[in-house]
Amino acid sequence: MNMGYSRTIIITGGAGFIGSHVVRLFVSKHPDYHVINFDKLTYAGNLANLTDIENKPNYTFVKGDICDYELVKKVISENNVDGIIHLAAESHVDRSITDPFIFAKTNVLGTLTLLQAAREFWEPSRWEGKRFYHISTDEVYGALELTNPEGLESPFVTKASSAGHKAYGRTFFTEETRYQPHSPYSAAKASSDHFVRAYHDTYGMPTIVTNCSNNYGPYQFPEKLIPLFINNIRNRKPLPVYGKGENVRDWLYVEDHARAIDLIFHKGKVAQTYNIGGFNEWKNIDIVRLLIKTVDRLLGRPEGADDDLITFVTDRKGHDLRYAIDSRKLQRELGWEPQLQFEEGLEKTVRWYLGNQDWLDNVTSGDYQAYYERMYKCR
Ligand code: NAD
Ligand code: DAU
Numbered sequence: 001m002n003m004g005y006s007r008t009i010i011i012t013g014g015a016g017f018i019g020s021h022v023v024r025l026f027v028s029k030h031p032d033y034h035v036i037n038f039d040k041l042t043y044a045g046n047l048a049n050l051t052d053i054e055n056k057p058n059y060t061f062v063k064g065d066i067c068d069y070e071l072v073k074k075v076i077s078e079n080n081v082d083g084i085i086h087l088a089a090e091s092h093v094d095r096s097i098t099d100p101f102i103f104a105k106t107n108v109l110g111t112l113t114l115l116q117a118a119r120e121f122w123e124p125s126r127w128e129g130k131r132f133y134h135i136s137t138d139e140v141y142g143a144l145e146l147t148n149p150e151g152l153e154s155p156f157v158t159k160a161s162s163a164g165h166k167a168y169g170r171t172f173f174t175e176e177t178r179y180q181p182h183s184p185y186s187a188a189k190a191s192s193d194h195f196v197r198a199y200h201d202t203y204g205m206p207t208i209v210t211n212c213s214n215n216y217g218p219y220q221f222p223e224k225l226i227p228l229f230i231n232n233i234r235n236r237k238p239l240p241v242y243g244k245g246e247n248v249r250d251w252l253y254v255e256d257h258a259r260a261i262d263l264i265f266h267k268g269k270v271a272q273t274y275n276i277g278g279f280n281e282w283k284n285i286d287i288v289r290l291l292i293k294t295v296d297r298l299l300g301r302p303e304g305a306d307d308d309l310i311t312f313v314t315d316r317k318g319h320d321l322r323y324a325i326d327s328r329k330l331q332r333e334l335g336w337e338p339q340l341q342f343e344e345g346l347e348k349t350v351r352w353y354l355g356n357q358d359w360l361d362n363v364t365s366g367d368y369q370a371y372y373e374r375m376y377k378c379r
Contacts, residue, residue: 005034005058008079012038012066012114013088015045017220018135021258022085023050027059029262034058036079038072039088040065043372048359049219066110073117083131084118085265086111089192092223093139093185097317100184107188108195115199123203132196132207133265138250138277140190140211141173142180143320146248151281156328160252160278160338160345168248168281172326173211175273182318197271206270210261213277213325216345217254218352222364225249226346229288230353231360233295233306243315245285248322252278253345256338260330267334277325278338285310290343294350 011026013019014037026035039045041063053059064071066088075081089107090096096103115132122130151166179194181187199205220227229239260276268274292306330336340348353360362368 003034006032007083008034008036008081009083009085010036010038010075010081011085011087013045013086015039015041015047015049015061016087016091017044017049018215018254018257019087020049020219021217021254022087022261023059024053025255025258025262027053027056031058034060034079036060036062036075036081038062038064038066038075042090043369044091044221046219046363048362067105067113069113069117072114073120076117076121081121082129083133083265084114085133085135085261086114087135089189090185093183094223094316096183096185096188103184103188104191107185108191111192112195115195115205119199119203119205122205127204127206130206131265131270132199132205133261133268134193134196134207134209135261136193136209136211137186137189138173138211138213138275138323138325139183139186139320140179140181140193141177142182144171144173144322144324145169146246146322149246154279154281156279156326158278158280158331158338160256160340160342161280162282162342165279166281167324168283168322169324172324173275174326175275175329182320200271208264208268208270208272208274210264210274210276211325212257212260212275213250213252213323215254215257216251217349218356219359220254222360225284225287226291226349227353227360229291230295230350231364233292233309234299234354234357236306236309238311239288239292239309240311240313241285241288242313242319244312245283245288247284247319248281248324249284250277250279250281250324251287251342252276252280252338253340256340259339260336263334263336264330269333274330274334275325275327276330277327278342279327280342281322281324282342290346291350294347295354298350298354
């Protein structure tokens with residue numbers, strides 16, 4: 001049943017960090033689409049991320065596991081779904097190092113389950129009007145060299161680039177870069193990307209894959225660097241910087257990613273891969289210093305008051321040195337450009353977490369954690 005809507009799409013993982021921004025954008029921007037948020041609500045999924053749109057008539061939430069073939073098939077067929085934007089995943093590298101199996105299950109078998117269920121329903125229509133869009137990561141490409149620890153002036157600049165727009169090496173990940181994942185997380189994501197492409201090449205399914213750099217912004221679970229450190233600075237807890245803090249990440253505001261997903265879902269070419277990123281490389285230690293400065297200023301603490309929270313700890317196993325994404329194909333072919341400049345975006349993000357302490361306190365509370373740790377162990 002399409003209930004008068006022009007399209008019905010499933011967004012998997014819509015209760016998570018990036019997924020909630022994608023759901024919000026699609027529900028608001030496309031009132032003629034029926035948007036089904038399909039999410040298992042693991043520790044990382046939180047319906048509190050979507051309270052502002054939960055009563056919209058074109059929004060439906062289904063609690064379910066992407067590994068549950070019968071349920072996925074039922075939701076696709078009963079709703080006559082014609083598009084899937086797939087974000088559901090286990091997403092935290094550190095967790096993948098301690099518990100790799102759930103990463104293979106969710107990210108690989110879950111993706112395969114979705115592909116197969118969609119294929120069963122879509123293939124008889126010869127794929128007319130159908131689209132399977134898989135959201136992946138730059139981590140599948142492995143790590144780049146860090147040839148200039150002080151940073152060179154980047155040859156590429158976007159509106160999202162930081163004021164100094166530095167590059168810490170001369171190479172970037174392009175869509176042609178060979179896959180060379182290092183962590184169980186990125187190995188599982190790489191495997192899922194291969195399955196998606198295989199469904200296009202073998203059965204003709206209209207698929208698209210995108211690989212994005214590190215996202216930051218509201219509603220990110222505080223196990224990831226930026227929200228974890230904002231919360232720790234607020235509570236004057238140590239900031240565990242892995243190794244020497246010299247690893248480089250390429251940061252993009254989450255709403256810029258969501259806008260890219262909207263554009264690519266509608267205008268991207270079938271069987272293509274697009275890299276998404278804003279040419280905005282930062283050394284971890286520089287981000288940490290900027291976070292301390294920003295949080296302290298916004299809380300009215302004297303400058304330098306929390307510098308001693310920085311604590312260098314044992315490095316992450318297999319820690320990728322540098323990520324830097326070349327998104328010129330997306331800019332050239334589809335005209336995408338990120339909108340939010342990094343220093344402005346980071347301040348906006350810090351303000352959001354400080355202004356939403358209930359959200360932070362809830363997801364870091366003993367009750368929330370204990371409940372999900374129990375669930376985690378059962379799987
Ligand atoms: P997240 O961990 O915040 O959210 C993941 C969501 O998936 C949660 O809502 C969770 O409940 C749901 N989920 C997990 N297992 C599920 C299952 N078996 N069935 C149904 N739902 C399930 O993740 P995120 O950071 O928002 O990342 C979303 C996607 O984007 C992932 O595929 C990730 O690999 C990719 N990605 C993330 C980043 C980043 O910086 N966060 C960058 C590039 C790509
Ligand atoms: O590049 C895209 C990827 O970005 C996504 O695919 C992943 O889902 C997402 O989690 C993210 O992976 P990272 O490992 O880069 O993000 P994280 O926030 O965990 O770490 C960012 C950097 O900060 C990384 O170099 C490790 C470091 N770090 C992280 C934590 C949590 C620390 O030094 N201390 C910490 O406590």
